[in-house]
Amino acid sequence: MKGLPAGLPSLREVLSRHGLDARKSLGQHFLLDPVLLGRIVAQAGDLDGRHVVEVGPGPGGLTRALLATSAETVTAIEIDSRAVLAIEELRQAVNGAEGDRLRLIEDDAMRLDLASLVPEPRQIVANLPYNVGTPLLIGWLRQAASWERLTLMFQMEVAERIAAAPGADAYGRLAVLAQWTCRADLLMRIPPGAFLPPPKVFSAVVGLIPHPVQPPPDLFRSMERLTAAAFGQRRKMLRGSLKSVGGEALLDRAGIDPQRRAETLSVEEFDRLAQLL
Structure with a gap:
């Protein structure tokens, strides 16, 4: 039976x-409240049979909630050697009865092809x-077809940029790339006091569900060029x-008024431009 072994340390x-003092150089802020961690994991929906990848588990609070x-398996990616030791202890406690349900990879997630590490779904x-x-996130959006869902916590400013609508102050390149490839929803806000140490800003959980049809790599590169310029x-x-x-000339072919500004264009209009580009 899946679950957590008894007798784990707090x-x-x-x-x-x-x-494991949180290090600013690693962007670390730890969540320790098991109820809150459970609520965050619940945003991912039913994980039965899913292979879940977690990046930056720290002391393992979210890992425990997963x-x-x-979930069929949980694969934790951690670069901090101190946190690696903490997750290794958890791995040994879990895998004693659960086979290889918790896997630990000590590496930089920026260098890894995460989709190659676990099977579908x-x-x-x-x-x-x-x-x-x-x-x-941008790296994962390039391979959005590989994922069933992404449930990710960011600082609030970034979360708002991902989910922003055209015309909003936060609407920009990140919103276009995210919403072009996924349905993006801001699911829950988390106050600074929930973290150790408390950050200076609120955080938020964003849910990203990839669209059934994804752009090929060359089209994604065109969209990156286009939105970077715009x-x-x-x-x-x-x-x-x-x-x-x-x-x-490009705007004329797309039927878009050249006097408009980038933040007024819909994702669909950016798609039209990228297709032509």
Whole structure:
């Protein structure tokens, strides 16, 4: 039967035993409340039979919440050697009765092809380090077809940028890339006081469910070029900001007014431009 073994030390004990003070250089802020961690994992839906990848488990709070579900396997990716020792202890406690249900990989998630590590159906559930959350997400969006769902925690500003609608202040390149490839929803907000140490800002959990049809790699690269140009000079009209990728000629072919600004374009209009580009 899946679940957590009895007699595990508290997360505070784990922090103390392994000297796991949160390091700013690693973007670490730890969640220790098991009820809150359970609520976060619940946002991922029914994990029965799923192979879940977690990035940056730290002392293992979210890892424990994942193991308490009916997930088939949990694969934890950790770069901090102190946290590796903490998760290794948990791995040994779990795998004594559960085979290889919890796997631990000591490596930098930025360098790994996560989809190659676990079979389908696969999901990512993670409280992402603040300093690498955005580049990690963009890398995963390039392979969105590989994932059933991504349930990710970011600092609030980034979460709002992912889920923003056209015309909103937060709407930009990240919103277009995320919503072009996935349904993106801001699922829950988490106050700074829930973390150890408390960050200066709220955090939020975002749910991303990939669309059934995904853009091929060359089209994704075109969209990255397009959105980088459009939002790199967002105060300019499109005829100016898109000069490097076709400018007015591209906009004319797409039937888009060159006097508009990037934040007014829908994801569908960006798709039309990327297809032409």
